[in-house]
Amino acid sequence: MMIRLGELLERFGGQLTGDPGIEVTAIAPLDRAGASEISFLSNSKLRALAAQSQAAALVLAPADEPEVAATYTGARVVTPNPYAWFARAAQFFVAQRTPAPEPGVHPTAAVHHSARVDASAHIGAHVTIEAGARVEPGAVIDAGCYIGREAVVGEDTHFFANVTFHARCVIGARGIVHSGAVIGGDGFGFAVDGGSYIKIPQTGRVLIGDDVDIGSNTTVDRGALDDTVIEDGVKLDNLIQIGHNCRIGAHTAMAGCVGVAGSAHIGKHCTFGGAAMINGHIEIVDNVHVTAATMVPNSLTEPGRYTGYFPVARNAEWERNAVLVRNLSTMREKVRALEKAVKALDAQRQNE
Amino acid sequence: MMIRLGELLERFGGQLTGDPGIEVTAIAPLDRAGASEISFLSNSKLRALAAQSQAAALVLAPADEPEVAATYTGARVVTPNPYAWFARAAQFFVAQRTPAPEPGVHPTAAVHHSARVDASAHIGAHVTIEAGARVEPGAVIDAGCYIGREAVVGEDTHFFANVTFHARCVIGARGIVHSGAVIGGDGFGFAVDGGSYIKIPQTGRVLIGDDVDIGSNTTVDRGALDDTVIEDGVKLDNLIQIGHNCRIGAHTAMAGCVGVAGSAHIGKHCTFGGAAMINGHIEIVDNVHVTAATMVPNSLTEPGRYTGYFPVARNAEWERNAVLVRNLSTMREKVRALEKAVKALDAQRQNE
Amino acid sequence: MMIRLGELLERFGGQLTGDPGIEVTAIAPLDRAGASEISFLSNSKLRALAAQSQAAALVLAPADEPEVAATYTGARVVTPNPYAWFARAAQFFVAQRTPAPEPGVHPTAAVHHSARVDASAHIGAHVTIEAGARVEPGAVIDAGCYIGREAVVGEDTHFFANVTFHARCVIGARGIVHSGAVIGGDGFGFAVDGGSYIKIPQTGRVLIGDDVDIGSNTTVDRGALDDTVIEDGVKLDNLIQIGHNCRIGAHTAMAGCVGVAGSAHIGKHCTFGGAAMINGHIEIVDNVHVTAATMVPNSLTEPGRYTGYFPVARNAEWERNAVLVRNLSTMREKVRALEKAVKALDAQRQNE
Helix, strand or coil: CCEEHHHHHHHHCCEEECCCCCEECEECCCCCCCCCEEEECCCHHHHHHHHCCCCCEEEECHHHHHHHHHHCCCEEEECCCHHHHHHHHHHHHHHHHCCCCCCEECCCCEECCCCEECCCCEECCCCEECCCCEECCCCEECCCCEECCCCEECCCCEECCCCEECCCCEECCCCEECCCCEEEECCCCEEEECCEEEECCCCCCEEECCCCEECCCCEEECCCCCCEEECCCCEECCCCEECCCCEECCCCEECCCCEECCCCEECCCCEECCCCEECCCCEECCCEEECCCCEECCCECCCEEEECCCCCEEHHHHHHHHHHHHCHHHHHHHHHHHHHHHHHHHHHHHHC | CCEEHHHHHHHHCCEEECCCCCEECEECCCCCCCCCEEEECCCHHHHHHHHCCCCCEEEECHHHHHHHHHHCCCEEEECCCHHHHHHHHHHHHHHHHCCCCCCEECCCCEECCCCEECCCCEECCCCEECCCCEECCCCEECCCCEECCCCEECCCCEECCCCEECCCCEECCCCEECCCCEEEECCCCEEEECCEEEECCCCCCEEECCCCEECCCCEEECCCCCCEEECCCCEECCCCEECCCCEECCCCEECCCCEECCCCEECCCCEECCCCEECCCCEECCCEEECCCCEECCCECCCEEEECCCCCEEHHHHHHHHHHHHCHHHHHHHHHHHHHHHHHHHHHHHHC | CCEEHHHHHHHHCCEEECCCCCEECEECCCCCCCCCEEEECCCHHHHHHHHCCCCCEEEECHHHHHHHHHHCCCEEEECCCHHHHHHHHHHHHHHHHCCCCCCEECCCCEECCCCEECCCCEECCCCEECCCCEECCCCEECCCCEECCCCEECCCCEECCCCEECCCCEECCCCEECCCCEEEECCCCEEEECCEEEECCCCCCEEECCCCEECCCCEEECCCCCCEEECCCCEECCCCEECCCCEECCCCEECCCCEECCCCEECCCCEECCCCEECCCCEECCCEEECCCCEECCCECCCEEEECCCCCEEHHHHHHHHHHHHCHHHHHHHHHHHHHHHHHHHHHHHHC
C-alpha cells in the first residue's frame, strides 16, 4: 500500500519540508528505512544516524530540525512528539495491511438467543456468549472467548483468543484484552469460622472504561458488593492480579507480574514496574511511580518515585550483608556503647 | 424473594429479639440497608452506625448487644460470629436469585463415551471431557473447560469457564475452580546431561480435598512420582503457582501471586500474603503466617508471623540505604576499629 | 509391559554386571522398587539404602559401584550420569504405557482450509487453526488450543489443552507448551502523548527453537519490530512473563513466576530461581545463576551466582531491622562522628 506523505500529515499533523506527493509504504527504524519508507527520530542522540538515513522522510522534533536539516536531504516532518506520531502512523500502516476480521458469528460459536451481538462485530470459533450479553459495533471476539450473562463489550473493543469475561462485567470502547485474561472472577473474600473459611459471595462487577488494554493472563476480580473499577486509558501488562474492589485511576500503567490486593485505590497517571506489590485497603495518589519488585504496604500520599528492593550482589557478598542486616540491632547497640564510652573518655579528659 | 427472619434463624442460628415473621429480601451494608433488608455489625467500632441503621434487622455479637439495643429499634439477631452468619446468609440470598445452571450436556461439548457424567451435572458449551473421566452429581462445568482422562470432579464442585483439569487429577466436593486455572500440568523436573535438560516424566497426580477454592489462572502441577496434595478447605487466590509434590495443609489460605516451589510441605491453618515465595523441599508447620512479598528460603519450624521485604522509601532515600546495605561490612569494620581504638584510649588513660 | 535389561542398555547405554535377560516393567525409587523394577542411585548419600533395595537392577555411578557391589546382589548398570539414565528410561516406560493420541482432526475443530496440518498430527476438540498456519508431523494439539494465522508448530511438538499460539509465531521440534500459555501476545509498548498512552503496534514474532518447554499460564510477548527469541533447549516453568524483544539463550532454565522485562538479553545455560525479576534492556552473560526472589536491575557481565532478597525473620524482628535499614544514614553519621571524636581524643592524648 502506497500513501502520500501529504495524507499522513492530514491524519497525524506535523510541519512538512519537502514534497507532499512523495509516496511511502511503511514506517521503519532509522538505520533500516529505505527509499519508500518513513522513519522517525525519537531521541536527539540519534541525530547523526538520522543524517545518514535512507528514508524518504523523517519525522522529528523542532529541536532536532536545524542539525538534521544541514545534512539529511529527504523530506522532514516536524512535530512536537515524533514518537507519538510514529505510534499513530504505525497503527495506520498495520491496519492497512492486516485483513480486517469479517463481521458475523462463526458457525461453531454458542451465542445465547437473548444476547445482542451487533451485526458488524466478529465472533470467532468456539466462542460462548451467555444470556443477555451485549457486543457492540465493531467489536472483535476471537476464538474460544467466553462472555458471561449480561456482560457488555464496547465498540471496537478486541478480545484476543481465549479471554474469559464474566457475568455483568462491562468494558468500554477501543479496549484490547489479551488471551487468557480473566475479568470478573470472584474476589478472595471469606469469613473465618472455627478455623475454616466461609465464602463471601462476590456480587459486584468489574467496570472498565474506554481505551483500556489488559495483558495476557492478567486477572481482575469482581467486587464483593461494590464494583472493581478500571478507569479510562489504563494499560495493564501480562500476569497482573487486581483484587476485588480496587480502583485503578485513568491513564495508570502497570508492567508485568504486578499484584494489587483488594480495595486498593490507585490514582491517575501512576506507573508500576514489574512485580511491584500493592497492599490492600491503601490509597495511592496521582502521579506516583513505583519501581519494579517493590512492596508498598501503606498509603502513598505524595506523588514521586518510590522504591524498595534488596540490592542484588554476588551470592557470597549478599550472604554477608544479609547476616549484617539481621544483626543491625547488635550493630546499633555497639554504636551506642561507643558513643557512651567516648563521651565518658571525653568527660574524664575535661576533668583531668 | 421474601424470607421470614425466623426461617433465616432456623438455617443459620442466632438469638432473636423481635418478630420472627418480619420478611426480608436481601442482606446489605449497615449504611445502605433499607427496611426490607438485614444488616450486620462485624466490628464493634461501627456501633454508632448500627444505631442509625434503617435495616429491618441487625446481626450482631453478644458484646455489642447492650449498646445497640439502647438505640436501635429493629429486630436483633445475636450470634457469636456475625460475619460468618452474614457470609452464610449472603450465599443463601445469592443462590435464591441466581438461575441454577441446567443439568445436562451442551450440544457442542465433546464428552468421550467412556466418561461418566452424572445426569444432574451441568456441562457447558465447548467443554471437552476425555476418556474415563467422572463428573459427580451437581457439578457445574462451565464453557470451554477441559477435563483429562480419568480425572474426577466431585459433587457440587464448580469449574468456571476455561479451566484445564488434567488426566487423573481428583477434586472433592463443593470445590470452586476459577477460570484459567490449570491443575495437573507437568511439574518442572529435569536431569542435566552435558549442559542440556532431559525431562523427568511427571506421573503423579494432583489430589484436591473438599471445599477447596482455586483462583483464576492459578497453576498446580502434578507430582513427579508421588502426588501433589491440596487438603480440605484450602483457599488459593489468583495467579498462584504450586510446584510438584507440594502438600498444602487443610484450611491454609494464600493470596494472589504466591509461589510455592516443588516438594514444599505446608501445614494447616497457615496464611500467605500476596507474592510470598516459598522455597522447595522445605517444611512449614501449622499456623505460620507469612507476610506479603516475603521470600522463605528455609523451613519454618515454629508458628507465628514471619516477614522479609525491603522497606519502601522515596527513590533517592532508597538509593542511599541500598548503598549502605551493600557496604554494611565496611561499616562493621569501622565499628570494630572504633571499639579497638576506644579500648586503647581507655587503657592508656588508666595507665596514666 | 516387560522389557529386558539388555534392551534398556542398548537404548540408554551403561555397563552391565548381571543377566541382560532379566525383565523389568517399570522404574521406581530405591525404597519402593520391587523385584520386577529397576531403580537408580542418584546421590552417593543413598548408598546404604541401595544396598537394601529389592530392585531387580540398580543404575549407579562408577564411584558408587564398589560399595554397593559389596552388599547389593541384583544386577548393576554403571553409567556416568544415573539420573539422566533414569530420566530417559522413565520417558521410555511412560511412552510405552500411555496411549498415543490418534492422528487426525477432531470433528469439532475449526481448521482453516488454507492451514496445512500433517496427517500424522493430532488436533483435539474445539481447536482453532487460522489461515496459513502449519502443523508439522507428529505434533499433538490438545483440545481448545488456538493457533493463529501463519503460525508454525514443529515436529513432535505437544501443545497441552488451551494453549494460545498467536499469528506468525514459530516453535521448533519436540517442544512442550503447557495449558494456558500465551505465546505471541502483544508486547507492552506505548508512546506517551499528553498524559495518555498510544499503542505501538507489535509486529515482530516469537521464535522458539527445538526442545523448548513452556509452563502452564506462562506468557511470551511478540516483538515490537524485531522478534522475541527463545533458543533451543530453554525450559520455562509456570506463570513466567517474557517481555517483547527478549532473547533467552539456549539451555537456560527459569522457575515459576519469573518476570523478564522487554529487550533483556539473557545468555545460555543460565538458571533463575522462582520470582526472580529481570529488568528490561539489560544483558546477562552465559552461566549466570540468579537466586529466587531476586531483582536484577542492571546487566550482569560475569558468570556466577547472584542474590538479593531481604532475609525473612519473625515479624517483630523484621520490623526492628526494617527501621534500622531505613535509618542507616543516621547510623553512618554516628559512626563518622565517633571516628572524629576518637581521633580528636587520640590527638589530645598525644599532645598531653
